[in-house]
Amino acid sequence: MEISTLHEGQLSILSVNGDLDASSSILLDQAIEQTIAKGKRKLLIDCTKLNYISSAGLGVFMSHLQDFESTQTSLVLFGLSEKVFNVFQVLGLDQLLTIVVSEAEAKMSVNDSLL
């Protein structure tokens, strides 16, 4: 799995490419930690090339949600395939996370939330 990060002002886009499992989820966790350490408060996760996610990957998002709420950090996921989105649905995480279809919607969502 590979993660690339793009910073645009207060906005950061983390693009996840490959499988997010018990072997690789730590890389996403580190990437999120590094982004937050830079003071970024608008975080988009590009899942367009995310092929697979297990509970270890879901756990990365779950473990940061409380902190994000207290630091007013916005987290939005976009570009999920049907099978990846289904995993969030099965667990009910789609109700706790902001998940949209496109990057444009994701940017609108984080901008709206901090206005």
Place this chain on the structure above:
Amino acid sequence: MIHYYKFYCSRENLKGIRDFVTGVLRNYSLSEIEINQMVLAVDEVCSNLIIHSHQCNADDSIELSIRNQPGGVTFEIIDRAATYFDLNSYKSPDLKQIVKEGRNGGVGLMLVQKLMDKVEVEYNDSKSTWRLYKGIHRAAV
């Protein structure tokens, strides 16, 4: 038909396990979502065994078999040096509580139970056998 796969207890081998299960399930008329759900359930059990039962000791091995039968498929995961786990006493965690506590784990088995039609664990003399059953209402290709 029964398909066998043996793997060593390293997290890096999870991808190989998933590829094996996916390859077998491609013989059925299943959607990508259905295949992914079964692959995920097997992955979750194998991850738990690799990490918690074997502490990622790559000298240890686990066996996986997939048996298709009329109306469904059974995944059997055999760990011959397992630590005891009582599935009957397992209670699914509260998702909101996990988020509140900032935990990053604890939902793997919950996923397995949601995704499969039947989950059971048999334990005898350090050997545990996990059986995951999923009903399939289509014929094999």
